[in-house]
């Protein structure tokens with residue numbers, strides 16, 4: 001579950017990220033069309049009006065730092081692109097590195113498959129992107145790895161044949177008997193379920209407290225309130241995303257661990273004939289990029305127009321380039337499997 005404690009409009013959101021209760025979510029996949037109540041946003045804050053007031057504030061600096069850092073100025077762009085070349089420009093080299101290996105694809109959602117927009121509920125992916133993901137998943141095991149709760153991200157992507165790792169990888173589910181190797185199991189896993197009671201408690205407390213905060217000009221109040229509540233919960237930690245405060249269990253589980261778990265579940269643990277590709281745009285995706293570096297396998301691709309500190313090896317500038325990359329990947333795979341229908345990608 002990723003619970004959003006929220007306010008009148010949409011600039012900053014306080015979120016509680018944790019796995020969903022096992023009983024409900026392991027019994028139905030794909031989830032129902034409408035996200036369940038605890039996956040919905042309950043409270044949202046519009047803090048844009050107070051932006052000037054907090055620009056120098058430590059929270060703002062911390063929020064800014066939650067995205068990978070920008071290099072000091074544009075002249076470093078060329079250097080950065082040398083270190084993190086375009087995955088499109090280097091597509092042939094990338095394919096050569098993957099030759100003879102099983103590609104497994106991991107895709108972040110926000111900022112990768114859908115453009116970043118003001119309202120998180122309107123971060124829809126285009127039909128063209130959905131089609132590109134659907135087609136590439138015909139060839140390669142494909143997982144969506146998101147900070148959003150699993151139901152919510154499924155309701156955006158709507159492809160039942162994929163694996164979904166929601167709540168920053170804490171809540172993983174895949175389709176049965178799809179892409180599984182002989183030694184693989186059906187994928188379903190939830191990390192940190194023991195935190196569910198305390199997460200429920202904090203969610204209730206924060207929801208009640210947020211009702212007393214008017215919104216727009218009070219985002220420091222939101223931050224202080226969240227921090228103050230968390231003082232009583234040493235087993236929970238506060239992290240920042242883009243305009244998002246997130247409360248998570250203090251467990252060593254992240255998108256990198258989710259990637260490792262999925263590879264193992266798919267039967268690829270300890271094999272050198274697998275080539276994972278992870279595409280993401282946010283700081284939370286860095287854990288997955290680092291995991292790939294540590295494993296010495298596959299590649300990470302950062303989605304960014306600007307130079308940023310990253311453990312990814314390659315880059316793509318935006319979701320449009322991600323779509324192009326997926327299309328190229330699918331086209332090249334199709335050359336090895338000509339019986340499959342041809343791609344609609346241009």
Ligand SMILES: O=P(O)(O)OC[C@H]1O[C@H](O[C@H]2O[C@H](CO)[C@@H](O)[C@H](O)[C@H]2O)[C@H](O)[C@@H](O)[C@@H]1O
Nearest residue numbers: 109110116117118119120123146147148242243
């Ligand atoms: O791991 P991701 O799939 O990238 O999800 C990360 C967060 O995405 C959402 O927030 C971000 O995207 C919103 C829509 O474009 C944007 O309005 C917001 O400012 C971004 O932080 C989602 O709302 C969060 O719960 C996810 O953690």
